Amino acid sequence: MKTVTILGSTGSIGCSTVDLIKGHCDKFKVRALTAHKNVALLARQAQELQAEYAVIADKDLYGNLKEALKNTTVKVEAGHPAVVTAAGLPAQWVMAAIVGAAGVEATFRAIQQGTTVALANKEALVCAGALMIDAAQKYGTTLLPVDSEHNAIFQVLNPARMDQVKRIILTASGGPFLRKTRQELADVTPEQAVRHPTWSMGAKISIDSATMMNKSLEIIEASYLFKLKSEKIDVLIHPQSIVHSMVEYIDGSVLSQMGAPDMRTPIAHALAWPERIATTGSTLNLSNNLHLSFEPIDLTRFPSVQMARQVLQAEGGAPAVFNASNEVAVAAFLTRKLKFFHIENVVEKVLQNMKINSPSNLHDVFSLDQEARRQAEGVVAGMG
Numbered sequence: 228m229k230t231v232t233i234l235g236s237t238g239s240i241g242c243s244t245v246d247l248i249k250g251h252c253d254k255f256k257v258r259a260l261t262a263h264k265n266v267a268l269l270a271r272q273a274q275e276l277q278a279e280y281a282v283i284a285d286k287d288l289y290g291n292l293k294e295a296l297k298n299t300t301v302k303v304e305a306g307h308p309a310v311v312t313a314a315g316l317p318a319q320w321v322m323a324a325i326v327g328a329a330g331v332e333a334t335f336r337a338i339q340q341g342t343t344v345a346l347a348n349k350e351a352l353v354c355a356g357a358l359m360i361d362a363a364q365k366y367g368t369t370l371l372p373v374d375s376e377h378n379a380i381f382q383v384l385n386p387a388r389m390d391q392v393k394r395i396i397l398t399a400s401g402g403p404f405l406r407k408t409r410q411e412l413a414d415v416t417p418e419q420a421v422r423h424p425t426w427s428m429g430a431k432i433s434i435d436s437a438t439m440m441n442k443s444l445e446i447i448e449a450s451y452l453f454k455l456k457s458e459k460i461d462v463l464i465h466p467q468s469i470v471h472s473m474v475e476y477i478d479g480s481v482l483s484q485m486g487a488p489d490m491r492t493p494i495a496h497a498l499a500w501p502e503r504i505a506t507t508g509s510t511l512n513l514s515n516n517l518h519l520s521f522e523p524i525d526l527t528r529f530p531s532v533q534m535a536r537q538v539l540q541a542e543g544g545a546p547a548v549f550n551a552s553n554e555v556a557v558a559a560f561l562t563r564k565l566k567f568f569h570i571e572n573v574v575e576k577v578l579q580n581m582k583i584n585s586p587s588n589l590h591d592v593f594s595l596d597q598e599a600r601r602q603a604e605g606v607v608a609g610m611g
């Protein structure tokens with residue numbers, strides 16, 4: 228049996244992972260599950276999967292979780308340091324699925340275990356990409372991308388033949404506002420923005436998909452994961468979300484991976500790798516009049532994609548600042564303190580104004596993250 232830990236088990240990716248593990252309970256033994264505040268779901272998952280540990284990041288909820296698991300053998304811990312410790316408990320496979328920079332430390336700790344880490348927490352790679360990749364190399368950790376685009380590329384890319392790769396192409400659904408002009412975005416609400424046309428996801432990534440900031444973060448993620456410069460990473464709009472990404476080789480061959488828009492496919496791939504297991508999710512019906520279309524991305528309509536390329540060229544701490552200011556702007560939009568189309572302006576202003584040093588360790592990354600958040604909050608307040 229493979230021992231597994233799920234960081235962020237109560238989220239969208241976490242729940243899909245739990246669902247797959249429940250469908251293959253003879254193959255997996257759960258070491259630890261973690262959540263932020265959702266005590267009820269964490270307790271239920273811990274009981275159903277007979278987890279050894281359940282860890283809640285909000286330390287004030289320790290008593291609630293202890294009470295919810297009082298008649299079980301599950302060990303209960305609480306607080307951010309306990310989440311990081313859980314990430315380092317011996318496990319053969321760790322799902323890093325905490326959302327945002329909040330997951331950086333736990334993801335890094337999992338990588339330091341020298342095990343297999345399934346990486347959904349793209350923000351960790353964006354904030355501290357070089358440090359994460361160096362640590363994976365140093366500790367002999369296998370990093371398996373869970374983001375559907377990166378997982379697709381992982382499946383069709385031959386890392387020993389990178390000189391024969393012309394480019395990789397990340398596909399983007401375009402989100403709920405693909406056909407809206409920038410003017411029409413003036414009054415969109417959080418409820419409209421989280422309603423993604425093809426994927427069911429957590430609130431933050433749903434907003435990132437609507438602004439295309441998600442694709443921007445993914446360009447940075449792909450650059451670190453596959454060691455590619457920005458010029459070799461293209462983006463194409465593909466509204467059906469069936470072709471999850473492609474690799475174009477110098478002989479003109481374009482290899483892609485397809486599947487239903489259901490995260491249980493890439494998660495199942497990472498869970499069983501290098502083997503395969505049956506998904507518990509939906510699968511593609513190829514005989515159902517499947518129509519696939521692709522179109523170029525309008526960079527004036529989605530300026531964050533260009534910003535991501537500049538951030539990658541600047542290297543150093545710029546990606547961490549890009550990520551932190553976006554997180555503040557998204558949170559402000561979700562709480563109705565900021566207009567949807569001002570999200571990119573907040574990020575742009577912080578990148579322009581902040582003096583950005585190159586981080587040499589996680590402590591430096593957190594300092595950059597904190598300063599970027601402080602400045603982004605100032606920009607949001609000025610726009611309100």
Ligand SMILES: NC(=O)c1ccc[n+]([C@@H]2O[C@H](COP(=O)([O-])OP(=O)(O)OC[C@H]3O[C@@H](n4cnc5c(N)ncnc54)[C@H](OP(=O)(O)O)[C@@H]3O)[C@@H](O)[C@H]2O)c1
Pocket residue numbers: 234235236237238239240241261262263264265266284310324325326327329347348349350373374375426427428429430431432490
């Ligand atoms: N959802 C997708 O389809 C998808 C696809 C590709 C990549 N991703 C990436 O996967 C990651 C997770 O996304 P998601 O959509 O699953 O997010 P989500 O539904 O919002 O879930 C986030 C998870 O992280 C936990 N969490 C939040 N803040 C935390 C904190 N400060 N400390 C510890 N744990 C915390 C949450 O706990 P509570 O439930 O208790 O709040 C929850 O378990 C993101 O990085 C996202 O970009 C997601």
